[in-house]
Structures are given as structure tokens and as C-alpha cells.
Amino acid sequence: MADLMVKLVAFCAFNFLRLCERVLPPSVLSLLLWPPAAAWDLLHLRQRTPLTCWRRFPESWRPKRWRFVLRQSLGLYHAQLLYVWPDRLRTARWRAHGIVQTSVRAPAVDFLKGLTIYQFSLSPPADVPVFLSTSEIGSRPLSSIRKILDPSQRLGMLLDVDRGKQFYVRFENRLFRMATGAIRLAQMLDAELIPVLIVETSTWKYTIHFGTPVPQHYLGNQPDMQTIGTHLLQEFSKVITRYPEQCNMRLLRAMFSLPENGVADLSAAVHAAESR
Numbered sequence: 001m002a003d004l005m006v007k008l009v010a011f012c013a014f015n016f017l018r019l020c021e022r023v024l025p026p027s028v029l030s031l032l033l034w035p036p037a038a039a040w041d042l043l044h045l046r047q048r049t050p051l052t053c054w055r056r057f058p059e060s061w062r063p064k065r066w067r068f069v070l071r072q073s074l075g076l077y078h079a080q081l082l083y084v085w086p087d088r089l090r091t092a093r094w095r096a097h098g099i100v101q102t103s104v105r106a107p108a109v110d111f112l113k114g115l116t117i118y119q120f121s122l123s124p125p126a127d128v129p130v131f132l133s134t135s136e137i138g139s140r141p142l143s144s145i146r147k148i149l150d151p152s153q154r155l156g157m158l159l160d161v162d163r164g165k166q167f168y169v170r171f172e173n174r175l176f177r178m179a180t181g182a183i184r185l186a187q188m189l190d191a192e193l194i195p196v197l198i199v200e201t202s203t204w205k206y207t208i209h210f211g212t213p214v215p216q217h218y219l220g221n222q223p224d225m226q227t228i229g230t231h232l233l234q235e236f237s238k239v240i241t242r243y244p245e246q247c248n249m250r251l252l253r254a255m256f257s258l259p260e261n262g263v264a265d266l267s268a269a270v271h272a273a274e275s276r
Helices: 003-022 026-043 052-053 065-074 079-086 112-123 134-139 144-149 181-189 227-238 266-274
Strands: 104-105 131-134 154-157 166-171 175-177 191-201 207-211 256-257
Touching: 003 026, 003 065, 003 112, 026 065, 026 079, 052 065, 065 112, 134 266, 175 227, 191 227
Parallel strands: 104 131, 154 191
Antiparallel strands: 166 175, 175 256, 191 207
């Protein structure tokens, strides 16, 4: 019964927000949504542990503490509300660059699965969906994935660190845990792997930063994962150092300090990180 009520409230709220998006100017809609979005952020603040995560930053990435805590306390959920109207992002009202992209996302929790399927069904155009579930990647033939990438054969990588197979990369004085999915997909499809970061420059205004693609010879039959990871982190750092307060918790929880006396053996550092 409780799950049923949650589903009902979620569906009602979802459709109410979609109605508001159609009838209200973006500036008014943004202002009205700030209080409930901030309340949701504060409700989940304890589990985000922003001060602990702030200490995980490499020195060269570290933002001012107050800016980071403020962003993590009041500014995360509001930015994510764009996911409520994926079918509207193609309109002139929202589209900034006209770049068609697909976001690969983990499957929804069971009690919100129906709402997520409905949300994904709104994703246009049909041949290049806004959302693609990780479960669909495994079930789709490579020809279907190639169709999404065509004609450019470029694959943008958003740094997502807590799904699928992982590997560890040393960078500055940190050990980073990174996902291998985009790397392996680029290798299978013989596609370019391009580091991509999206930053919010003002309310619901975003800039997409494209880094230098991973050199294609790194993606051969035996991908050089350490070299690929180092290249990606170097490209990501060019943007993150300018907007570090926008880093999400998944990224920060994938950073581990190396022991002060140094670790010559990477496997020993990985074991120490995983035991924390």
C-alpha cells in the first residue's frame, strides 16, 4: 500500500511539473521550483557528507569550502529537474546547441520502474533516445548502437564511476576508480572516445565541454586502460578545476588519497582503497 501511494504521488508530481513547464516562463518556473528542490537537497544532505567529500578533492581541484557546501546543499536537485521534460529539450525554448546525445543510465529502483519507463518513452527522436538504460546496452545488437552513433561515429564519455566493471588510475596524489563501459564500447564499435563535461553556467543554462579524443591506438585489441584513464582525467581536470563545486558525490567518492609514504605497487593501493 505504501509503495502504491509513492507511485501515485510520483506520477502526479511528474505530470504536474510537465504541465507547469508548458504554461510558465522558464524564469518563473525556476523560481517556483527552488524551494522544494532545496528542501529535497537538504533532506539528503547527511547521506551526501559534503565536508567529507570536499576533503577527497586533489589540491589543484579543490573549491572554496563554502561554495561547495552551498552547491551540494541547495543546488543539485533543481538542475536535475530538466529530466522531467525530455521531450521538450528539442524545442527552441530549451535547445542551446542542437547536439543530439544519449545518456546511458542505470535501471530505476523497482517501485519507480513504471514511472521511469514512461519517462524514457517520452524521449525523442525514437532512433536517438535521450535516455538509454544500461540493461538495453547489453540486449541491443551492435548494429543498433552504431545507428545511434552514426554518422559521426563519435562516442562521448561522461565520467560515471559506480557502475559495471571498474579500474583504478593514479592521478596527482589520488587514486581514481573509473568505469570501463564507455571505453569498451568505443573499442567494440571502433568509435572515437571523447571526454565530455557539462557545466551549469546559470540556472538551466549549460555549456558542453569536449576534450581531446583518446588517441585511437590506445583503444586497440588490448586497450591500455591506465593510459586511457590518465588521458581522460587530464582532459576532465581542465574543466573541473574551473567548476569544482559542481562535482557530484559519485565522482568524489571514487577518489582515494594515496598513503603519505607513497605506494609503488598499484595493486596494493587498490586493496587499501577498497578496504575503506
